[in-house]
Amino acid sequence: MYQYDEFDADFVQERAVQFGRQVEDRLAGKITEEQFRPLRLMNGLYLQLHAYMLRINVPYGCLNSTQMRKLAHIARVFDKGYGHLTTRQNMQFNWIKLSDMPAILLELASVEMHGIQSSGNCIRNITADEYAGSAADEIEDPRVYCEILRQWSSLHPEFSFLPRKFKIAVSGSDRDRAVIKAHDIGLRLHKNEAGEAGFEVFVGGGLGRTPFIGKSIRDFLPTQHVLSYCEAILRVYNQLGRRDNKYKARIKILVHEMGADVFGEKVEKEWAEIRETALELADSETARIRGFFAPPAHEKLDDDDSDLAGDPAFATWVEQQTAGHKKPGYTIVNVSCSPVGKPPGDISAAQMDGFADLADTYNFGEMRVTHNQNLVLTDVRKKDLLPLWQKLVTLGLATPNHGLISDTICCPGLDYCALANARSIPLAEKLSERFADQQKQKDIGEIYLNMSGCINACGHHHIGNIGIVGVDKKNSELYQLMLGGSAEEDASLGKILGRGFDEDGIVDAVECVINTYIELREAGEKFIETYRRVGPDPFKEKVYSAPA
Amino acid sequence: MPLLRDGKITEDPYTRVVGSDELPGEGPILVDLSRWQAERDALVAWGSEVGVQLAADESPAAIALDLEHIALVALEFPAFTDGRAYSYARLLRERHRFEGELRAVGDVLIEQLHFMDRVGFDSFDMKSAEAAEEWKTAQADMSVWYQPTGDERATATRLRRS
Amino acid sequence: MHQVVIANRLTDGIVVFLGREPEWLEGLENCQPAQDAAQAEALLARGAAAEAEQFVVGPELIEVELREGVWVPVKMREAMRSRGPSVRSDLGKQAEN
Known part of the structure; x- marks a missing residue:
């Protein structure tokens, strides 16, 4: 991956020092919040519901193990032991103290990281395909x-x-x-x-x-x-x-x-x-x-899949989480950060450290963050998959749900975000629990379920095959259901199906949509294909005829 | 408003003539675009320097053919967040080859000066006289530039090659 | 209507509340809300003063009500701020009680 030279290093260091001075001015009362706000935003520092939130750029999703360990260190020392992977391939910390910011920025600068332009009306972090290069x-x-x-x-x-x-x-x-x-x-x-x-x-x-x-x-x-x-x-x-x-x-x-x-x-x-x-x-x-992006030192390997059977849990994980690689004997591994019943994209300091070790052992010291709030190892030898999986299981990072319904995209919502109107994470948790059964998920097949806690759509609800957006209706949370979105080369925007639901109602409605799809689908047809073939009406009929 | 030029607060020789206000007896004047357009010939014959101030929604294309008669162009920032004038400044300098004084007026903050400096502004209507000192500090903040602009500063890419 | 002032503390961003008691509090439990418009206005003025002194950011009045003997914010958003994220009961003010 790219490595800073003296110019890049000076740039980030100088910016860190500059913002450090601005923070000191603010803490000393030399500048007002009105003057400070644009300065902190240009450095990725928000004021959210509970505390300051720092968004750290992960350039086009590429991280190395040293950087990941630094993020773990920041989570542990300056935050509450975890970070959050965002749909823009970045990492956010939710409990930052303003007085710690100068120190945090210097820590980040030491590993070629920063929050510059992760907010503000400027060009934000450039994002890319998480499989790039492989x-x-x-x-x-x-x-x-x-x-x-x-x-x-x-x-x-x-x-x-x-x-x-x-x-x-x-x-x-x-x-x-x-x-x-x-x-x-x-x-x-x-x-x-x-x-x-x-x-x-x-x-x-x-x-x-x-x-x-x-x-x-x-x-x-x-x-x-x-x-x-x-x-x-x-x-x-x-x-x-x-x-x-x-x-x-x-x-x-x-x-x-x-x-x-x-x-x-x-x-x-x-x-x-x-x-x-x-x-x-x-x-x-x-x-x-x-x-800088030359392929790592791949070995010449046979493309041998014979070791990949055995333990059924392992086989399931391999089938679900790996993707085709340019080089024989190698594979791309998707690592789910959306375990059933947990906030999508949250990752603990221990998981960060553990994952950094795995990247060192099995992936040339590098990793990716995806817009689906997951992680990827891009260059794993197929023969290393078993020990890798075993260690991912220990870390709680082995959920085999890549591209399945429980691998949701979900914004922080009203649990953290000052802009949100409704919570989104509890919904993601409930939905992933409702569809937790692996066999059931496999049967449903490839589907993207995205949800946001307000119309700003950080959770990409418009381009989920199923999208959910939360609104505040008379001080209670109401969720609207959209169908037909797609984020890929055939990109399309979902359409609202009808009136909204409360939290339990939306979970039932999604299940009803899924059951309708299973009834209507033709052999081998993905959810989005069925939806495009039959349109919204059959879904509408089922969802709104169900007893309230 | 204190005028910052060449790193120090200086006397502004221009008399600002807003709208259709009466012109002073003599000396450099700074008029609005509408005034320039309405009285172009008379202003070209004005015995001293003439400057034109453009509002944020007035593109410098409107004066591109007149620049030989204009000594100062003042570009307005109605709010520091309104960045149209950064593009206008580059167009004036790099496309229309304007070599006169290019002044930032309106909501001009210390933190913006390095951006303004890079796109071709060379004078700044500041909110306070302390600005000159603060700018000296802020100017030293950043030493690396990635973008080629008309200011001819060496970019990181160029320095890497040398 | 009962109201308190809510704000974030400048140095660490932590949510703080101001009632008729002399100090800003990190929890609502011991807050004494304003009971009428005049008291509320006085609270907001104290909030604005604290912002001018660079102690807090974004002071605003919020409505609170007594539920099971404790003051809680009426609106979901402020209720969240007074407790911490609903999905992490180990974090925020709810974890400290």
């Missing part, structure tokens, strides 16, 4: 361009006060595991007829209160122009994006109101002016960055 279906490694974009976006002088926050995701495989069409900019690496790599560029995707699927404005952008093209998009948006209403300030509204064609023309016109500037990537620079 996926069997990969065309080009997106991390190279993520890192180039990360550096370019860091304290960008022109784009630090945008109309609203700005999220960029990059995918380099046939299958979209980075939800690129729900981002302000989505970049899809592919190859043209000449075999050269380039990006299809999507703009204006996003969830929140007005969800949109991103629209393609360019089929093929040669890779050396990625910065100039993004700069052109941002420049058009920075000048023309709405600033009169923060709910209409995201680029998706501009693209929608202007039309993607017109927006695309403006971008192309701006791009023509700046494409041949210092923003054009030199081959030597791309090659330098690519060097």
Whole structure:
């Protein structure tokens, strides 16, 4: 993975020292909350329901074991012994003291980490496919361009006060595991007829209160122009994006109101002016960055699956949690952080430390965070799967629910978040308990169940095959049910099925939806396929005819 | 408002002429875009420097062809969160090759000065006279830059190559 | 209507409450809520003063009611703040009692 050189290290260290000084000024009463708020947000520090919350960037989901141990240390010393993996591949701590922040930032800087731009109306952490570099279906490694974009976006002088926050995701495989069409900019690496790599560029995707699927404005952008093209998009948006209403300030509204064609023309016109500037990537620079993402020292192995049977629990886990790797004898391992009945994405300091050890032993010291709030080991020898699984069992990280209904995406909700209207975690816990039976889950098959505690949609409810959003109705929690969303290359937005439910009612309603699917499905048909074939009506009928 | 230029608080030689206010007898003046557009010929003939102030929704494209007659462009930040003028500044400097004074006015905070400095502003309408000292401290905060802008500062990418 | 002031303490962000007693309290149990608009206004003024002194952030009045002999916030959001996350009964104020 990428390693800081002196410039990157100085940058993060200087920023840590600067924010440390600002915190001291605040604690000494030299600046007011009004003055301090934008400063702390630009460094990832929120004030939530119970305490300060610090969001730490995990650049495009890549972590090494040293960094994970540092996060464990921070959890233990400065927080309450755990962290939370977010849908933007970051980690959050919920119980931070302001007075500890200077020390925490220096600790983070020592392992090349920080919270810069994890909040604020700027370019946020760039996200990517969690299988990058290892996926069997990969065309080009997106991390190279993520890192180039990360550096370019860091304290960008022109784009630090945008109309609203700005999220960029990059995918380099046939299958979209980075939800690129729900981002302000989505970049899809592919190859043209000449075999050269380039990006299809999507703009204006996003969830929140007005969800949109991103629209393609360019089929093929040669890779050396990625910065100039993004700069052109941002420049058009920075000048023309709405600033009169923060709910209409995201680029998706501009693209929608202007039309993607017109927006695309403006971008192309701006791009023509700046494409041949210092923003054009030199081959030597791309090659330098690519060097950091060279594959690890894989051994030459036979692709032997014979050891993978045996213990049925192990076999189940292997079947559910592993994915195809480029190299024979290797596999990608999905590690679920959504155990049945527990908050999705929460991970204890002991689990962080234990997992860091496993990454050292079995995965060249590296790991990934996924937008599904799970972890991934990208380069595991198949023959190591049994001991790896045994140790994951001990750590409580061996739930075999990847892509199944209990592997939910869930925002912190009203249990932690100052913006939330309703709780979401208890719902995720109850639903995962309702569908805990492994056989039942396997029978239901691939399905994505996403839930948010408010319309801001941090829990990606619009793009879950089943989505749930909590609202506050006269001081009690009400949950609305949406069906038909998808986060992948066939991205679509779910539609609300009908009136909302209370907490128990929504769990029953989801079960009813699942039972209806099982009744209606044709052989081999996934939930989303059945839904697309039959539409919402059969589901509506069943869900709302059930006795109240 | 104290004017920060070249690292120190200096006297502002310009008289700000808001809207259709009467022009002073002589000396440098800073007028609104609408005034410039309405009285362009008379202002071109003004015996001293003329500056034009653009509101946040007024693109510098409106004066791009007139820049040879304009000594100062003032770009307004109605709130520090409104970052349109960062793009306008770069367009003025890098696209339209404006070489006169580029001034930030409105909600200008110390913490923004390094961004403004990088996009081409060279004078700043500050809220207090202590600003100059505070800016000296803040200026030393960051020494690494990743983005090529018109200010010609060496980026990390360029320094790595050398 | 009974009201107290709720806020986060500046240094550590911990939720604190202010009733008619002299000090800010970390729990609501021993709070003496304002019982009328005039008392509430006085509490809010003390909250604003504490914010000006950089002791707390975001003071606001919230409604509380007696349930089983204890004062609790009426709204879900503030109830959460007065207890801690419902999904982690080992954390927050609920864990300290």
